[in-house]
Amino acid sequence: EAQVTQNPRYLITVTGKKLTVTCSQNMNHEYMSWYRQDPGLGLRQIYYSMNVEVTDKGDVPEGYKVSRKEKRNFPLILESPSPNQTSLYFCASSLGQGANSPLHFGNGTRLTVT
Amino acid sequence: GDSVTQMEGPVTLSEEAFLTINCTYTATGYPSLFWYVQYPGEGLQLLLKATKADDKGSNKGFEATYRKETTSFHLEKGSVQVSDSAVYFCALSDRSNDYKLSFGAGTTVTVRA
Numbered sequence: 001e002a003q004v005t006q007n008p009r010y011l012i013t014v015t016g017k018k019l020t021v022t023c024s025q026n027m028n029h030e031y032m033s034w035y036r037q038d039p040g041l042g043l044r045q046i047y048y049s050m051n052v053e054v055t056d057k058g059d060v061p062e063g064y065k066v067s068r069k070e071k072r073n074f075p076l077i078l079e080s081p082s083p084n085q086t087s088l089y090f091c092a093s094s095l096g097q098g099a100n101s102p103l104h105f106g107n108g109t110r111l112t113v114t
Numbered sequence: 115g116d117s118v119t120q121m122e123g124p125v126t127l128s129e130e131a132f133l134t135i136n137c138t139y140t141a142t143g144y145p146s147l148f149w150y151v152q153y154p155g156e157g158l159q160l161l162l163k164a165t166k167a168d169d170k171g172s173n174k175g176f177e178a179t180y181r182k183e184t185t186s187f188h189l190e191k192g193s194v195q196v197s198d199s200a201v202y203f204c205a206l207s208d209r210s211n212d213y214k215l216s217f218g219a220g221t222t223v224t225v226r227a
Contacts, residue, residue, distance in 0.1 A: 004157070035217075042118075042203060042217040043158075058214070090157055102148075103215065105157030 002027045006091050006106035013081055014114055021076045021109045023091030031094045031101070032074040033058070034066065036087040037108075043090065049074055081113045116141045118204050120218035127194055127225050135189040135221045137178075137204035145206040147171075147180055147187040148215070152201040161189075161202070194225045 004025045013019055025032065033048035035058075045058030049068040063085055065077040074093075078085060089109045094101040121136040139145065146165045150158040162171030167182035178189045187204060204218040 037220075040219050042219040043215075044217075045214065048214070092157075102160040102163070103150075103158070105159070107155065107157050 002104070004091055004093055004104050004106040006089075006109050008109060009107065010110050012112045012114065015082055016080050019078050019081060019111075021078075021089060021091075021111070023074045023076065023106060024072050025074075025091075025093040025104070026072065027093065027095070027104065028071065029093035029095050029104070030071070031096065032068065033092045033103070034064070034074070034076045035090045035092065036060065037090060038087050046076070046089075078111075081111075083113050085111065086113050087111060116145065116206060116208050116216045118206055118216055118218035120202075120204050120221050122219070122221070124222040124224060127223070129195060129225055129227055130193045131225075133189075133191045133194045133198070133223065135202055135204075135223070137187045137189065137218060139185050139187065139204075139206050141185075141206055141208055143208045145208050147178070148205040148207070149176070149178055149187070149189050150203040150205060150217075152203065152220070154200070158203060194223075196225045196227050199223060199225045 007022045030051050034046040035043040037043050044060045047066040049055045091106040092103040094103050117140045119138050148163045149161040151161045152158045162173040164171040164180035170179045176191045201220045201222050203220045205215045
């Protein structure tokens with residue numbers, strides 16, 4: 001089954017403790033992206049990657065890192081999480097760019113930083 | 115920069131009622147427009163899209179028409195079901211950077227039996 005898999009689904013951590021949220025897709029998609037969803041703000045893009053070893057900042061990259069060493073994986077790294085990073089995070093992928101390549105989303109990771 | 119404005123929710127309806135969710139956009143270029151739907155506990159799924167003026171996107175009984183003159187892309191469904199309860203997001207991608215989607219804040223719709 002074609003899918004985007006994120007782990008974990010839920011994560012509670014403390015300020016400053018490094019964490020990684022994994023994202024994997026099995027559709028051989030070139031493009032992958034991370035979003036955060038906050039009430040009243042919709043989805044905001046954190047980072048995106050157009051292919052292996054090619055990443056770029058989205059609208060809200062501060063406090064986050066990503067890497068794209070393999071086509072299928074695009075982990076999101078929080079080196080020193082803070083409470084304002086408490087949010088619902090989504091990974092997404094698409095075959096290419098443009099309106100004919102819709103995004104496929106994972107089921108989300110709900111992160112709480114205390 | 116590009117932005118999308120959606121009507122605020124939540125919206126609560128009875129089954130078989132008519133649903134409309136307003137969406138307007140601001141873009142420097144000539145964007146493609148989308149509606150995504152998020153069912154409880156799931157990620158977003160593409161519902162419909164339109165890529166040029168006067169195009170009508172449709173899927174699962176939902177429709178939206180790309181209106182360049184009013185910079186709008188309102189979502190409509192003539193007769194909603196309980197299974198349509200979800201959060202709906204309007205989004206755009208500008209042709210200059212098709213990789214970047216700008217999302218609205220989302221509208222929560224609850225349909226009661």
